[in-house]
Amino acid sequence: MSEIFNQIDWEAMKVAIEETTYMSIISLLVAVVIGLILGIILYITQDDGLYPNKVINKILDFIINLFRAIPFIILIFIILPLTNLLVGTMLGATAALPALIISSAPFYARMCMIALNEVDKGTIEASKAMGASNIQIITKILFPEAKPALISSITVMGISLVGYTAMAGCIGAGGLGNLAYMYGFARRNMAVMYTATFFVLVIVFIIQGIGDYVVKKVDKR
Amino acid sequence: MIELKHITKVFHTQKGDIEACHDVNLTIHDGEIFGVIGYSGAGKSTLVRIINQLEKQTSGEVIIDGEDISQLSTQALRQKRTKIGMIFQHFNLLWSRTVRKNIELPLEIAGMDKELRKQKAKELIELVGLQGRENAYPSELSGGQKQRVGIARALANDPTILLCDEATSALDPDTTEQILELLKKINRQLGITIVMITHQMEVVQKVCHRIAVMSEGRVVEEGHVKDIFEHPHHTITKRFVRDISNKATNNQLNDDLKAIYPDGILLRLTFDEDIARQPIVSRVIRETNLDISIVSGNLTNTVDSSFGILIINVLGGSQEQYHHIIQVFKDYHVNVEVI
Known part of the structure; x- marks a missing residue:
């Protein structure tokens, strides 16, 4: 047993966990903010919305669908020039952020619009x-009433982001995915692979647990 | 005073234009309870929303206290709306807020101070009789309680007008009664003008001073409730009056029967489908030794079941025996009502 554990570089594992957590949390936060803004715009510019605007609505709708349609692994390569421009490198955890954010913000925008549409029109x-003014309607009615759905969407997105970080890891972003692939799979160190997977699962369960708890707290229906 | 002048509202839909209101002219005086009655699709909900401009009329004027509110700026209209309360069929409360916070919402919107809001909410909670439920969430309330919150919320900014959009349609008869009493009390105590939209004739009969009857976007009849009840002109009005008088004649019929059969007791027996084909009456006669005279009866047969109502006069027994016969019928699962 101890022999198996000796095969694992615990220092590298710790760094990998930190990198995965860092990538997930930063991209989640930024994607939620961007997604929320886009989602509100999408919601209020609908035909029967607070500020109906067909042109903005259609353009935004198209962009969101476009970015959601591109597979993540391809998106990473497509936006490499942008990544280089933004963070000055194509390697490391920070370099993975643009791709993670661009792929998840449209997803959250869509979820946000759905959540807001669920708010009782009455x-x-x-x-x-x-x-009430439109701003008051958004801040005092729409957000509080859509809160449980908005939060559970964050949970869903957080979990898929952890998955994406693993994919990003395979092409040099670091983190648990990178560790599992490079040290575990490529060098046939199964102990590293399974341990890395175990920690990915732990992170996922923590996100789910927190999400479920908060939703239960705020949902008074 | 609310004056609606030549109000016409046309909705443009994909299936063509729908005229929800056609040249509606109404004057609603200060402090009165005015009812607008009509079947669904008559345009009454649209009309009430034109009063606070949730819907803009296609043509015509809405004049409240001498001011044409369709000409107001967005800002001024919002100001005006704080003085026009509105309650709804489905209450439209925020589930994320407690009773008190729901009532405070219009005050927050109006920018009132936190302490003042608390004070005002407390007064309103007392007015509508919800003491002790301040911190409950809407999901923990009954329909009647929810509508009380709706009323308190609508009254928060001391409006001069209260619009009620089918406010009692989702409530059971007892609760409807209570809510109507509350509305009457508010009208009396605060002198608020109330405009009630409903399809229930009992509602307008109980609380309204004057009513307008709407059909297909037009006001077909208007006047004091009593006059309309006594002399309905339009077919729609006659239908409404007939509906309600049917219920009244039932009571009348019972009184008449009692006059005809002054002895013994009169029972209305309802036989469910399961037992309607059994010889229950003859069994009961044998078991109780009482005389039964059949006053009227009605049996409805469907393919696989029967449903019957029988009115009987039971004679020649003591109070105790009458009690017994009712119990015997009940033992046979007959629904018994003493007339």
Whole structure:
């Protein structure tokens, strides 16, 4: 048993866990902010929205669909020049961020629009009848009422982001995916591969656990 | 005073234009409870939304206290709306807020101070009789309680007008009664003008001073409730009046029967499909030794079952025996109602 564990470079494992966590959390935060903004624009520019605008709505809808349609592994290569421009390198955890964000922000924008559309139209009408401005409707009605759906979408996206970091790892971004592939699979060190996988699972379960807990807390329906 | 002048509203849909309101002219006086009654699709919901401009009329004027509100700027209209409360069929409360926070919402929107909001919410909670439920969430309330929150919320900014869009349609008869009483009380105590949209004739009959009857986007009849009830002109109005008088004649019929059969007791027996084909009456006669005279009966047969109503007069027994016969019928799973 101890022989198996001796095959594992624990220092490298620790670094890999940190890298994966770093990539997941930063890209999640940025993607949520961007996705939320795009999602609101998508929602309010709909035909019966607060600021109907067909042109903006159609363009945004198209861009979001486009980026969601490109497979992540291909997206990484496509945006390499952009990555180089933004972070000055094509390697390392930070270099993976643009690709992770660009692939997940449109996803969150879509989820956000769906969540906002689920808010009872009657409550929006009621708040209009109270004299609420559009900004007040967004901040006082839409967000609080859509909160559980918005949060559970973050959970879903967080988990798929962990998966994406592993893919990014295979092409030099570091993290647990990189470790599992380079040291585990390529060098046939199965202990490293399984241990790395184990830590990926732990991270996923933690995200799911936190997400479920928060949703349960805020959902008063 | 609310004056609607030549209001016409056309919805442009893919299937063509739909005229929801056609040349509607109404004057609603301060402090009155005005009912707008009509079957669904008559245009009454659209009309009530034109009063607070949630819908813009295609043509015509909405004048509230001498001011044409369709001419107001967005800002001024929002200001005006704070003085026009509205309650809804499905309450439209925020599930994410407690009762108190729901009531405070219009005050927050109006930019009122936190302490003042709390104070005002407390008063409103007392007004609508929800003490002790301040911190409950809407999901923990009954329909009637939810509508009370809706009413409190609508009254938060001290409006002069309260619009009720089918406010009692989702409630059971008892709760409807309570909510109507509350609305009457509010009208009396605060002097608020109430505009009620409904398809329930009982509702307008109980609370409204004047009513307008709508059909296919037009006001077909308007006047005091009493006059409309006594002399309905339009076919739609006659239908409404007939609906409600049917319920009244049932009571009338019972009284008449009692006058005809003053002795013994009168029972209305309802036989469900399962037992309608069994010889229950003869069994009961044998078991109780009482005389039964059949007053009227009605049996409906369908392919596989029967459903019957029988009104009987039971004679020649003591109070105890009458009690017994009711129990015997009940033992046979007959629904018994003493007339």
